[in-house]
Amino acid sequence: MSLIDYFAMHVVPKMYRGKGALHPAETGILTDNVSCIREYDVNIFFIRKNNTLIAIDAGYKNYPSFLKKAKKININPSDVKALFLTHVDPDHAGGLDIRQTNHFSDAEIYLGRIEENYLTNTYHRKQIGPFGLKNSISIKDGYHLLEDGEVTMIDDLKIQAYLVPGHTLGHMAYLVDDQLLFTGDSIALNKDGGWCFFDIFNYNSKLNIQSLHDLKNRINLSEIRYVFTAHNGFTDIASEAFRQTDVIPNLKKKGFVFDKTAPYDCFTDEE
Numbered sequence: 001m002s003l004i005d006y007f008a009m010h011v012v013p014k015m016y017r018g019k020g021a022l023h024p025a026e027t028g029i030l031t032d033n034v035s036c037i038r039e040y041d042v043n044i045f046f047i048r049k050n051n052t053l054i055a056i057d058a059g060y061k062n063y064p065s066f067l068k069k070a071k072k073i074n075i076n077p078s079d080v081k082a083l084f085l086t087h088v089d090p091d092h093a094g095g096l097d098i099r100q101t102n103h104f105s106d107a108e109i110y111l112g113r114i115e116e117n118y119l120t121n122t123y124h125r126k127q128i129g130p131f132g133l134k135n136s137i138s139i140k141d142g143y144h145l146l147e148d149g150e151v152t153m154i155d156d157l158k159i160q161a162y163l164v165p166g167h168t169l170g171h172m173a174y175l176v177d178d179q180l181l182f183t184g185d186s187i188a189l190n191k192d193g194g195w196c197f198f199d200i201f202n203y204n205s206k207l208n209i210q211s212l213h214d215l216k217n218r219i220n221l222s223e224i225r226y227v228f229t230a231h232n233g234f235t236d237i238a239s240e241a242f243r244q245t246d247v248i249p250n251l252k253k254k255g256f257v258f259d260k261t262a263p264y265d266c267f268t269d270e271e
Contacts, residue, residue, distance in 0.1 A: 002136035013267040023262035035073040041266035052155040055083040058095030077103035085111040086184025087168045096139040109143040115170025166208020179225045189232035190259040193243025212245040
């Protein structure tokens with residue numbers, strides 16, 4: 001097991017029990033055309049329009065309940081026509097890793113051009129003193145690289161990619177049909193609105209704050225019906241998702257709980 005996988009699966013659960021930092025949506029149908037699977041602390045999102053099905057992110061490697069949960073929400077993973085990665089951390093791209101069963105084998109894969117540097121280990125995911133943590137994910141060749149602002153049409157679905165560096169340098173947010181915004185790991189959401197994502201996981205939190213400021217100015221919030229985050233659920237008030245994204249939640253503060261409604265330990269699965 002790589003260091004980054006060990007950190008994600010063994011260190012993070014212990015560090016953040018009781019902190020309320022991680023509160024993904026439960027597996028289910030969220031809106032009239034969006035559903036999700038919860039894999040521990042993260043969501044995979046599915047968007048259906050007419051006969052077209054796409055996904056945002058691919059979850060963990062070898063998640064044991066994936067097919068059971070997909071059936072629960074009436075999703076056949078082989079029907080996913082395109083899958084858009086916000087970034088290639090193991091909890092978001094692990095489901096595509098070449099060393100495990102890929103349930104999205106029929107999907108075209110899209111990710112940001114800059115983010116590819118983590119797949120090739122040109123960039124280290126995190127620098128700890130003299131040590132650089134390498135990404136642990138390898139995906140098959142043939143994926144599509146996206147530029148900032150690029151629009152992709154999957155049948156009648158419009159997906160626009162927005163570069164939001166900070167969590168990683170190539171992190172993308174995706175705006176689907178000008179109404180559904182998927183922010184990946186750029187925003188942490190609680191009852192007080194959206195915040196900069198948690199500092200310990202970010203490559204550069206100040207850059208993340210600036211990116212969210214820029215994103216807010218680039219999109220039309222009045223047209224957005226829902227904002228979906230990868231680890232903290234979603235909101236139908238788009239302006240709330242950007243309410244205090246210039247603030248980094250201080251999870252180290254004694255007694256601080258980011259979301260008092262969050263599970264004590266997200267890695268204790270709901271099934």
